[in-house]
Amino acid sequence: xxxxxxxxxxxxxxxxxxxxxxxxxxxxxxxxxxxxxxxxxxxxxxxxxxxxxxxxxxxxxxxxxxxxxxxxxxxxxxxxxxxxxxxxxxxxxxxxxxxxxxxxxxxxxxxxxxxxxxxxxxxxxxxxxxxxxxx
Amino acid sequence: xxxxxxxxxxxxxxxxxxxxxxxxxxxxxxxxxxxxxxxxxxxxxxxxxxxxxxxxxxxxxxxxxxxxxxxxxxxxxxxxxxxxxxxxxxxxxxxxxxxxxxxxxxxxxxxxxxxxxxxxxxxxxxxxxxxxxxxxxxxxxxxxxxxxxxxxxxxxxxxxxxxxx
Numbered sequence: 001x002x003x004x005x006x007x008x009x010x011x012x013x014x015x016x017x018x019x020x021x022x023x024x025x026x027x028x029x030x031x032x033x034x035x036x037x038x039x040x041x042x043x044x045x046x047x048x049x050x051x052x053x054x055x056x057x058x059x060x061x062x063x064x065x066x067x068x069x070x071x072x073x074x075x076x077x078x079x080x081x082x083x084x085x086x087x088x089x090x091x092x093x094x095x096x097x098x099x100x101x102x103x104x105x106x107x108x109x110x111x112x113x114x115x116x117x118x119x120x121x122x123x124x125x126x127x128x129x130x131x132x133x134x135x
Numbered sequence: 136x137x138x139x140x141x142x143x144x145x146x147x148x149x150x151x152x153x154x155x156x157x158x159x160x161x162x163x164x165x166x167x168x169x170x171x172x173x174x175x176x177x178x179x180x181x182x183x184x185x186x187x188x189x190x191x192x193x194x195x196x197x198x199x200x201x202x203x204x205x206x207x208x209x210x211x212x213x214x215x216x217x218x219x220x221x222x223x224x225x226x227x228x229x230x231x232x233x234x235x236x237x238x239x240x241x242x243x244x245x246x247x248x249x250x251x252x253x254x255x256x257x258x259x260x261x262x263x264x265x266x267x268x269x270x271x272x273x274x275x276x277x278x279x280x281x282x283x284x285x286x287x288x289x290x291x292x293x294x295x296x297x298x299x300x
Binding site for chain 2: 015018019022023026036037038039040041043044047048051106108109110112113
């Protein structure tokens with residue numbers, strides 16, 4: 001059972017979209033009653049996720065939600081793209097793994113910052129990362 | 136790039152020379168564009184002013200992700216290679232915890248709680264034997280072996296408070 005009480009959808013096509021969405025995510029979680037430090041973790045997670053969207057898929061979407069589920073209220077972030085997908089999801093979850101020869105996907109960090117983490121990717125079709133942090 | 140030569144203005148970053156140390160107040164988040172302009176502007180100012188050191192005041196940062204931080208580290212390495220020690224100052228608790236959770240590599244970075252502490256890191260160490268103007272206020276500053284009340288330390292370390300007296 002999961003009830004969505006608020007949703008914000010943002011298309012990510014440029015660095016500017018990305019920066020704006022990161023800032024909005026801080027406000028979104030503060031308004032939902034989240035404390036200072038967890039709000040910054042939400043913003044940092046959004047920042048990592050939009051960076052992956054821009055780098056690997058070129059464009060995508062961020063959906064920020066305030067949800068009520070089993071353990072109470074949470075902020076949910078869903079990052080969706082229709083890019084090349086991740087071929088080896090296990091490797092992508094290793095620190096410092098990167099298929100573009102740079103820093104890595106930031107996904108292990110996102111997982112550490114959040115309470116729930118789901119990575120769903122089909123090569124050739126796209127990637128969906130869904131995370132939740134309880135308020 | 137020409138437009139940034141000379142005393143480059145970097146939008147969102149205020150730079151000021153104080154006591155021969157360049158203080159850069161980063162007031163916006165370091166996305167790729169800000170990072171690139173900041174890097175160019177900072178290195179140019181270091182070159183122009185021949186400053187002794189750089190203090191990066193990051194209290195204005197709202198968020199920094201692992202890639203932005205890595206780019207910042209790159210900028211710090213560059214200023215160090217130019218010969219200026221660099222100290223970070225004023226990162227907010229939430230920014231710091233996100234950064235560490237995100238797995239950022241912070242090895243070898245110098246940081247201080249506030250500007251005063253950062254400036255203090257640039258003061259020369261008092262010469263050995265000379266009376267210090269100000270008493271050292273950190274444990275680190277005390278030489279490890281100046282404990283006259285504890286001659287001939289026992290072989291095995293004793294727990295605190297276990298010694299007599």
